[in-house]
Structure formats: structure tokens, C-alpha cells
Amino acid sequence: MSKNNTITVLKTPSELRDWRIEQIRLGNTIGFVPTMGALHAGHISLVEEAKRHSSSVIVSIFVNPTQFAPHEDFDSYPRTMDEDLEKLTSAGCHAVYCPVAKDLYPEGNCTQVYVENLSKILEGEHRPHFFGGVTNIVSRLFTHVAPDIAVFGEKDYQQLQIIKRMTLDLGMQIKVIGAKTMREPDGLAMSSRNRYLSPEDREKAGKFAQALRKAAQAIENGSLISTTIDQAIQDISAAGLGPIDYVAVRDASSLEDLGTDTLKKGVDARILTAAWMGKTRLIDNLPLSRN
Numbered sequence: 001m002s003k004n005n006t007i008t009v010l011k012t013p014s015e016l017r018d019w020r021i022e023q024i025r026l027g028n029t030i031g032f033v034p035t036m037g038a039l040h041a042g043h044i045s046l047v048e049e050a051k052r053h054s055s056s057v058i059v060s061i062f063v064n065p066t067q068f069a070p071h072e073d074f075d076s077y078p079r080t081m082d083e084d085l086e087k088l089t090s091a092g093c094h095a096v097y098c099p100v101a102k103d104l105y106p107e108g109n110c111t112q113v114y115v116e117n118l119s120k121i122l123e124g125e126h127r128p129h130f131f132g133g134v135t136n137i138v139s140r141l142f143t144h145v146a147p148d149i150a151v152f153g154e155k156d157y158q159q160l161q162i163i164k165r166m167t168l169d170l171g172m173q174i175k176v177i178g179a180k181t182m183r184e185p186d187g188l189a190m191s192s193r194n195r196y197l198s199p200e201d202r203e204k205a206g207k208f209a210q211a212l213r214k215a216a217q218a219i220e221n222g223s224l225i226s227t228t229i230d231q232a233i234q235d236i237s238a239a240g241l242g243p244i245d246y247v248a249v250r251d252a253s254s255l256e257d258l259g260t261d262t263l264k265k266g267v268d269a270r271i272l273t274a275a276w277m278g279k280t281r282l283i284d285n286l287p288l289s290r291n
């Protein structure tokens, strides 16, 4: 265990365990924010949300190999530990957990945690390995940290629903809280991978978020779901993105398809999309409701 200014850096499960016992002894509740590092203002907003719900906040930084397919960017994923620690210290985060792979996946590991159905649709169709990796790592991190609450971003909306389902199914006594997506001034959802975008592609990426906002407004104003999705696909293509993996309107918790008609009043829904900007895959979503 080491202290970096005022933040406690925990590198092993046993250091974490001692820290957790001390928090309980002090009467603190533990709020947890899992991340893969390369922190930006979106992550810091999750720390702030965790501080509103708990007295001691811990962030994990671990680039989880099992959620990347072999052709994806595990090796090149940004790793910026020194800057991350500075940002967390300034945000008043209390501790950081930075385990190594063998602490989370012991030699001979043969245990899997997988949320059926929800993991196979939308993102799961295009990244079939992804949610299995996420539930395996988050269930292990939850066991290590044993927090009272955990905060996840709505930017990864399907991930948030899957973690809520997993926590409920496994009877974990952890309250999972979703936090709003933090955006750049042009509307682009902040993401660690945005740093891959060239200045030209970065400008086009702003139009991706704007096309989604336009579609959300149309549906809330009573346009047909089918024609709005077609229009959004045209707008995203016209902005220079492609291929488009999906634009979908779904129930906000079950993520079930809501058909092609207008959105029914009183239904909580979500519009979700994923598209490629060059070699960078962008995802985004917005809430939908009609009064």
C-alpha cells in the first residue's frame, strides 16, 4: 500500500482487504467505480456521484484482457497511470485499486459469470466476447472490493443494465447506480477511445451525437420509430461515419425491441447506436419518453 499525496494506492488483494477492514472499522460506507483508466471528466463525474452516496470512494484501474477480442485494441489501449492518479487525487477520491491479471484470473481459472439474453443483443451481436468479459471482471472486482454501492456510466448503457441484472441474480448486496453521460461541447460522449480520432474524424464524430439527438427529439415529438431510425442512419452516414452497427429503440430496462410505430406514452425507452469513425468504434444513447 502506498500514499500518493492523499490517495491510497492498493496493488494487491490483501492490501485491498486491509483497507476495506479499516473503512468498516471507521464506520465508512464504500462506493466503487470500476474503470480501465485513461481517465477523463466522465470518469470523474462517476467519482463525484459515488461520493454523494458513500463516505469512502475507491476506483479500480484494470485494462481487462477478457473483454477484448484478439483483433481489438487491448495492446494499444491508452495507459496513463500517473495522470490518472493526479486526476483522482484532485477529485478527492480516497483509494485506487490497480491489480494485476493473475490476481483476478488465477492460474487454472475455470469460472465464468455470464448474463444470458441481454449479453447477446446490440453490442453483444457485434462484440460477442465483450459482455462475458465484463461480467467476469466486474463480478470478481465486486468480490474483491465488496462495496456498498457501485457507479457505472450511462454511456455504456447496455453494460449498466447487464451489471444490474447480474447483481440482482447473484444476490449481491451492492446498489448499482447509473450516472449521466458527460459530453464534449459539440455533444460527443466523452470516451477514452476518442483520443484515437484524428482532428478531421473528431469533427465528424460530433455530428454522430447530433444525429442521435435529432432522432431522439423526433421520437419524443411522435415520429414513427421506423422512419426516425432510417433518417438517423442517413444522417450518420452523411456525417462520414460507417459502417453503422445499429440504431435501435428499446425498452429502457429490458432492452426489448419497441417495434416500428410511434413510442407509446408513459414507456421509458432508450435510443442506442454504434458506428465506426475510421478505425474507432463510437457508441452513444439517449433516454426517450412521451408524456
Ligand SMILES: Nc1ncnc2c1ncn2[C@@H]1O[C@H](COP(=O)(O)OP(=O)(O)OP(=O)(O)O)[C@@H](O)[C@H]1O
Pocket (backbone or CB within 6 Å): 034, 035, 036, 037, 042, 043, 045, 046, 151, 152, 153, 154, 155, 156, 179, 180, 181, 182, 183, 189, 190, 191, 192, 193, 194
Ligand atoms: N462520457 C462518460 N460519461 C459518464 N460515464 C462514462 C463516460 N465514459 C465512460 N464512462 C463510464 O466510466 C466507466 C469506465 O469506463 P471506461 O474506463 O471503459 O472508459 P470509456 O471512456 O468508456 O472507455 P472506452 O473508450 O474504452 O469505452 C464505465 O462505467 C463507463 O460507462
Ligand SMILES: CC(C)(CO)[C@@H](O)C(=O)[O-]
Pocket (backbone or CB within 6 Å): 034, 035, 036, 062, 064, 067, 134, 137, 138, 156, 159
Ligand atoms: C466496467 C469495466 C471497467 C470492466 O472492465 C469496463 O467495461 C468499462 O470501463 O466500462
Ligand code: BAL
Pocket (backbone or CB within 6 Å): 067, 156
Ligand atoms: N467502456 C466499455 C469498455 C469497452 O468498450 O471496451
